[in-house]
Amino acid sequence: MSRKIYLSNTDLEEALSVYLAKLDVILPSLNKEMIPAWEARGRMTGSPIFAKISSPNHNASAMDGIMVISEHTYAASETTPVLLKEGLDFAYVNTGNIIMDPYDAVIMIEDLVEIAPGEVRIIDPASPWQHVRPIGEDIVAGEMILPENHVIKPMDIGAILSGGVKEIQVYEKVRVGIMPTGNEISDHYDNLEKGKIFDTNSWTFKAIVENHGGLAERISPVADDYDKLKAALIDLAARNHIVVVNAGSSAGTKDYAADIIADLGEVVLHGIAIKPGKPTILGIVSNKPVIGVPGYPGSAFLVFEEIVLPVIQKMQKIMVERAPKVSAILSRRVVSSLKYRDYVRVKLGKVGDELIATPLSRGAGVTMAIVKADGLMIIPKNSEGFDAGEEVKVELTSDMSVIENTLVSIGSHDLIMDLIGNIMAKKTQLISKHTRYLSSAHVGSMGGIMALKRGEAHIAPIHLLDEETGAYNRSYIARYLGEDFTLIKGVRREQGIMTLPGNPKGILSVGDLARKDVAFVNRQKGSGTRILTDYLLRKENLENKLIKGYDREMTTHMAVAAAVESGTADAGIGVYSAAKAMGLDFISIGFEDYDFAVSKANYDTELVSEFIDVLRSEELIDIMKELGGYGI
Numbered sequence: 001m002s003r004k005i006y007l008s009n010t011d012l013e014e015a016l017s018v019y020l021a022k023l024d025v026i027l028p029s030l031n032k033e034m035i036p037a038w039e040a041r042g043r044m045t046g047s048p049i050f051a052k053i054s055s056p057n058h059n060a061s062a063m064d065g066i067m068v069i070s071e072h073t074y075a076a077s078e079t080t081p082v083l084l085k086e087g088l089d090f091a092y093v094n095t096g097n098i099i100m101d102p103y104d105a106v107i108m109i110e111d112l113v114e115i116a117p118g119e120v121r122i123i124d125p126a127s128p129w130q131h132v133r134p135i136g137e138d139i140v141a142g143e144m145i146l147p148e149n150h151v152i153k154p155m156d157i158g159a160i161l162s163g164g165v166k167e168i169q170v171y172e173k174v175r176v177g178i179m180p181t182g183n184e185i186s187d188h189y190d191n192l193e194k195g196k197i198f199d200t201n202s203w204t205f206k207a208i209v210e211n212h213g214g215l216a217e218r219i220s221p222v223a224d225d226y227d228k229l230k231a232a233l234i235d236l237a238a239r240n241h242i243v244v245v246n247a248g249s250s251a252g253t254k255d256y257a258a259d260i261i262a263d264l265g266e267v268v269l270h271g272i273a274i275k276p277g278k279p280t281i282l283g284i285v286s287n288k289p290v291i292g293v294p295g296y297p298g299s300a301f302l303v304f305e306e307i308v309l310p311v312i313q314k315m316q317k318i319m320v321e322r323a324p325k326v327s328a329i330l331s332r333r334v335v336s337s338l339k340y341r342d343y344v345r346v347k348l349g350k351v352g353d354e355l356i357a358t359p360l361s362r363g364a365g366v367t368m369a370i371v372k373a374d375g376l377m378i379i380p381k382n383s384e385g386f387d388a389g390e391e392v393k394v395e396l397t398s399d400m401s402v403i404e405n406t407l408v409s410i411g412s413h414d415l416i417m418d419l420i421g422n423i424m425a426k427k428t429q430l431i432s433k434h435t436r437y438l439s440s441a442h443v444g445s446m447g448g449i450m451a452l453k454r455g456e457a458h459i460a461p462i463h464l465l466d467e468e469t470g471a472y473n474r475s476y477i478a479r480y481l482g483e484d485f486t487l488i489k490g491v492r493r494e495q496g497i498m499t500l501p502g503n504p505k506g507i508l509s510v511g512d513l514a515r516k517d518v519a520f521v522n523r524q525k526g527s528g529t530r531i532l533t534d535y536l537l538r539k540e541n542l543e544n545k546l547i548k549g550y551d552r553e554m555t556t557h558m559a560v561a562a563a564v565e566s567g568t569a570d571a572g573i574g575v576y577s578a579a580k581a582m583g584l585d586f587i588s589i590g591f592e593d594y595d596f597a598v599s600k601a602n603y604d605t606e607l608v609s610e611f612i613d614v615l616r617s618e619e620l621i622d623i624m625k626e627l628g629g630y631g632i
Contacts, residue, residue: 008271011381012306012341015272019282019289019307020314022268026287030171030241030315037160040152042213043170044316049146051163054136059099063131066090066112066120067103073126086118099132106131139163149317151213174315176209176308177236177243178202178218181229181257182295185221185247201246201293201300208304214312230260237264237286241315244308245281247295257281257292265290273381275340277303301370302343323395326375328357330392331410331456332443334377335385342385345373346394347439349408349458351602356408356456357394358441361555374398374406374439389454406437407607411448411460412528413440413556414493414594415577416630419623423614436610442555444527449480452597458607459488460597463528467535472593486603488596488612491624492631494576495532497587498564505570508587510536513547513571520549521560521569528592529557533573536589558582576629591631 010018032046061067068090076082084090093099093106105126113121139145145163146156152170160168180202186192187199199221206216217240222232236243245257258270261283269282270292276299281292289311293303313319328348336342346357360373375394379385386392407424409417421438428436440461443451448460466475477485499507505518513520523529537544544550549569554560557578563569565582579586602608614620624630 008269009273009278009339010269010271011273015269015280015282016307016310019268020310022284023289023311023314026284027289027315028287030174032169033172034167034169037157037165037168040157040160040168040170041154043152043173044213044318045146045148045150045152046169046171048144048148049160049163049165049168051139051141051143051145051165053164054141055139055162055164056096056133056137057135057141059135060133061093061095061097061099061106061131062133063106063108064094065092065107065109065131067093067097067099067106068126069102070105070126070128070130073105073107073122073124076122076125078123081113081121081123083115084120084122086120090120104128104132151318171316174209174214174242174312175240176205176214176216176312177240178205178209178216178246179232179236179243180219180221180246181224182221182247183224187220201295201297204297204301205244205246205293205304205308208309209312212309212312213316224256226256226260229256230263233260233264233285233290237288237290241288242308242311243285243288243290244304245290245292246300247293255279258283261285261290261292272303272307273340274302274306275337275342277306277343278340280307282307297370298345323376323397325393325395326355326400327391328355328375328394329456330377330386330388330390331356331358331441331451331454332447333385333388334359334379336379336383338382338384341381342379342383344377344379345370346375346377347372347408347441348374348394348396348398348403349406349439350404351408351455351458354455355394355403357392358408358410358439358456360441372439374403402435402437405435405607406439407459407611408457409438409440409448409459409461409596410443410451410457411441411462411597412445412594413442413558414461414575415558415581415627416491416620416624417461420611420614420620423617423619424610427614427617428610436607438611444524444530444555445476446526446531449476449597452485452599453481455599458598458602458605459611461490461594462597463493463532463592463594465528465532465535465592473595473597477597481597484601485597485599488598488603488608488615490593490595490615492591493594494588494591494629494631495529495573496576496579496589498561498572498574498579498582498584499570499587500564500567501583501585503585503587507571509540510589511540511542513537514540514542516548518548518570519568520547521552521554521563521572522547522550523557523560523573524553524555527555529573532589532592536573577627580628 072089145159180199184197185199186196202218206218209216258281261267265285267283272280280303283290293300345360375396377394417440424436445462445464451457452460462473464476557574560572560574561578561582564572
């Protein structure tokens with residue numbers, strides 16, 4: 001099979017418009033079926049629903065009290081109370097009871113004075129039909145309860161049943177066939193062989209389809225074999241309204257999706273000007289939409305949201321609604337290609353009166369950015385990106401109540417930040433009106449200092465060594481932030497050199513990093529660990545260029561540990577807890593102070609106070625003892 005090129009680089013709106021126009025011509029209407037009304041939440045009505053009976057279907061008491069003949073009460077006043085006798089002038093009644101002839105009004109129980117058994121006194125007259133729910137007050141027999149093409153909400157079900165309707169006609173659910181592909185994809189979740197990747201996309205697609213009212217048929221991964229892929233696609237298309245082929249849409253020699261769709265039907269478009277998600281395929285097989293979705297999670301879920309869901313909703317006759325947008329200040333610069341519309345997941349938090357958007361990792365294969373994101377920032381095609389401090393539009397994927405109760409932390413990475421966030425949320429759910437959350441973005445200590453200075457974070461985790469004094473952090477606050485900022489003392493943590501188990505290269509000190517047989521992995525510029533590394537190299541009189549891998553940068557301690565564990569590096573400098581988590585050997589360099597810079601204006605806020613409480617908690621101390629490498 002020869003290597004392919006994309007057939008197009010079409011703008012998203014144009015691609016979707018062309019595709020949906022094609023589908024307009026070929027898509028049959030969904031069949032209709034009868035289902036019990038109480039099972040109809042989220043379904044689309046297939047015909048108007050009319051009430052069979054009125055609600056209420058009788059004149060009913062709206063109160064607990066007595067039903068009376070209103071004429072017998074007209075003379076009642078404070079000066080001339082009226083006495084009423086049970087059986088002659090009134091009968092006791094409860095809410096919802098039938099109002100029987102000859103009674104035509106209800107007096108509330110609290111407006112009565114009982115004189116003797118079966119005899120009451122009133123001082124206010126009753127008007128005809130007061131506190132009585134007349135027949136059909138809510139629903140009249142024959143009235144339309146719901147129109148056709150209406151998505152049934154929970155409250156609608158009550159109205160349908162109140163109208164005496166037990167079964168209703170709805171459109172069948174859209175059936176979506178989901179076909180993961182690739183020799184490297186595995187759904188044997190008990191064990192992952194080297195070179196294999198768990199099939200996670202297809203299960204997520206299934207959940208999204210079902211969350212939007214469809215039925216999903218997910219099959220096990222199909223190997224990169226032309227005939228097997230073709231047979232699986234024919235099979236799925238026969239049973240479903242839509243087929244999603246995951247992976248195999250790019251331009252590699254094993255990417256067969258476009259050829260198979262063309263063989264069986266038509267490729268409408270291959271290649272959309274979005275990033276991630278460029279190699280998307282929009283096809284038609286057996287008069288059914290077949291969409292080739294890229295394999296990387298970042299690309300896959302974006303294309304599913306932007307392309308697959310609109311097709312599902314078109315079949316369901318539902319208008320596509322975009323999530324609301326908000327304005328936010330970008331916390332760091334984001335660059336973009338001019339050729340594509342670029343989608344960037346962001347974490348949001350409110351600092352003062354400003355909503356702050358912190359970009360998350362942008363790789364197409366990054367799943368956690370999707371999990372952690374509060375919104376989606378779109379960089380238009382032909383734009384080079386946005387600068388730090390620029391106002392941007394963000395499409396929300398989280399609720400604003402969550403965002404407004406989020407402590408924004410921008411700075412150095414440590415495993416305990418996620419743990420603190422978890423304890424914060426759990427603790428405040430029990431004792432506060434609002435659950436408090438922690439948003440932790442990892443840009444290095446100096447990046448955190450700068451974010452704090454620009455007013456883009458509540459706190460900045462830092463571990464910055466002053467080479468002259470050997471002390472941590474305070475001199476940097478004085479130098480870069482000034483007297484309006486202070487330090488929350490955090491934890492002591494152990495830094496060292498991480499190596500493979502058994503330390504096969506015999507690395508014993510920083511000096512060994514300059515050996516020609518040692519590959520190193522570094523932290524990013526501005527991080528406290530990078531500053532520490534440079535300090536240690538200078539102490540050994542070692543030039544950076546002597547270190548193989550010095551320019552290879554990771555943004556977290558866990559990423560450094562993963563690079564060493566995978567064998568792509570022999571050594572990296574990081575914290576003990578990361579080395580322990582990845583099962584690595586560790587050569588200690590010493591302990592450092594991992595603290596939190598904060599503005600004095602934010603120090604007494606509820607969010608920061610909750611953070612400090614967790615920092616002091618026995619629960620966190622116990623967790624750090626278990627992790628190892630921390631001093632309190």
